[in-house]
Amino acid sequence: MRYELVIFDNDGVLVDSEWLSNTILAAYLTELGHPTTYEDSIRDYMGGAVHRVHDLVFERSGRRLPEDFDGVLHARIFEAFRRELQPVAGVVEVLDKLAADGVSCCVASSGSHERIRVALGKTGLYGRFGEGRVFSSQDVGRGKPAPDLFLHAAAALGVPAQLCAVVEDSPLGVQAARAAGMDVYGLTAMTPAARLADAGATELFGDMKDLLQLLV
Numbered sequence: 001m002r003y004e005l006v007i008f009d010n011d012g013v014l015v016d017s018e019w020l021s022n023t024i025l026a027a028y029l030t031e032l033g034h035p036t037t038y039e040d041s042i043r044d045y046m047g048g049a050v051h052r053v054h055d056l057v058f059e060r061s062g063r064r065l066p067e068d069f070d071g072v073l074h075a076r077i078f079e080a081f082r083r084e085l086q087p088v089a090g091v092v093e094v095l096d097k098l099a100a101d102g103v104s105c106c107v108a109s110s111g112s113h114e115r116i117r118v119a120l121g122k123t124g125l126y127g128r129f130g131e132g133r134v135f136s137s138q139d140v141g142r143g144k145p146a147p148d149l150f151l152h153a154a155a156a157l158g159v160p161a162q163l164c165a166v167v168e169d170s171p172l173g174v175q176a177a178r179a180a181g182m183d184v185y186g187l188t189a190m191t192p193a194a195r196l197a198d199a200g201a202t203e204l205f206g207d208m209k210d211l212l213q214l215l216v
Contacts, residue, residue, distance in 0.1 A: 001101060001103055002163075002215075002216070003103065003163055003165040003183075004103070004163040004164070005103075005105070005106065005153075005154060005157055005159040005163065005164045005165070006098060006103060006106075006165050006167065007105075007106055007107075007150060007153055007154070007164055007165070007166045007167070007177075007182070008105065008106070008107050008108070009047070009107075009110075009166070009167060009173050010111060010115075010116055010119060010120070011047075011109065011110075011111060011119070011169075012046070012088070012169040012170070012189070013091070013167050013169050014087065014107065014119075014120065014123070014125055015085055015086070015087055015088060015119045015122075015125070016085065016086050016087065016088050016089075017081065017085055017119055018042070018046060018169070019038075019190075020080045020084060020085065021077050022038055022041040022042050022045070023041075024077050024080060025041050025053070026038045026040060026041040028069075029041075032066070032069075033063075034057055034060075034063075042191075044056055046169075046190070047110060047144055047169070047173045048143065048144060048170075049111075049137040050070055050073070051143070053065070074112070078114075078115070078118050081118050081119055082118065085123055087123040087125060088208055089207075090207065090208030091208050092125075093209065094208055094209075094212060095128050097212055104157060104159070105128070105129065106129060106134070106135065106153050106157060107120070107133065107135060108135045108136075108149050108152075108153045108166075109134075109135070109136055109137070110136075110137045110143050110149075110172075110173075111137070112137075113134065116136060117134075120134075132156075133157070135149060135153040139152055144170075144172040144173050144175070145171075145172045145173075145175035145176045145179065146176060147177070147179035147180035147181075149176065150164070150166060150176055150177055150180040150182060154180070154182075161180055161181040161182050162181060164182045165182065165184070165185060165215055166183070166185070167185050167187065167211065168184055168185070168186055168187070169186065169187040169188075169190055170191060171191065171198070171199035172199075174196055174199035174200055175199050175200060178200040183202040183203075184201055184202050185202060185203050185204075185211060186201030186202075186203070186204045186205070187208070187211075188204055188205065188206045189206060193206075
């Protein structure tokens, strides 16, 4: 394999969480007087940190979200995660093969460390990474689409950017990886292929089982 490090996004790539979290986010925003459909949430917020929600809502409405917005949102999402969350189909096999081949892996997510721990813990994936290989937008000044998070993960693990592959499912994540100078593989399960291609994805794939043959 030509890569020394494979960097996985979390939501939608390792864990099948995007439909859950965006359903909850859309319902909560609508409840607060900012009508939002599930499709709106996927389009506008998928792949971004929660500050993006605050920024876009204020930009569009001139109103601030409540001070407890983040806490309430995360409590609702975590409850759903603990009840329903599953790994993305095929990702366990991918991680097994990369480990067998001696390829290093890590997680770099826009979500908080707590969100990552809850998600990976519920799905049994956390032990495959551990504290030293889990990176959050909380660790850097700017989240996706800025390259900071991916560059931070690569630097922490001592791997040059050109030897890193990123696995993403959102245009924001693809843009961040490309800005970091990394190849990025776009999973089209939740996002139209054209949006990931326009963001600069190196390769596109629709099923996790197809990823390994693209990485070699």
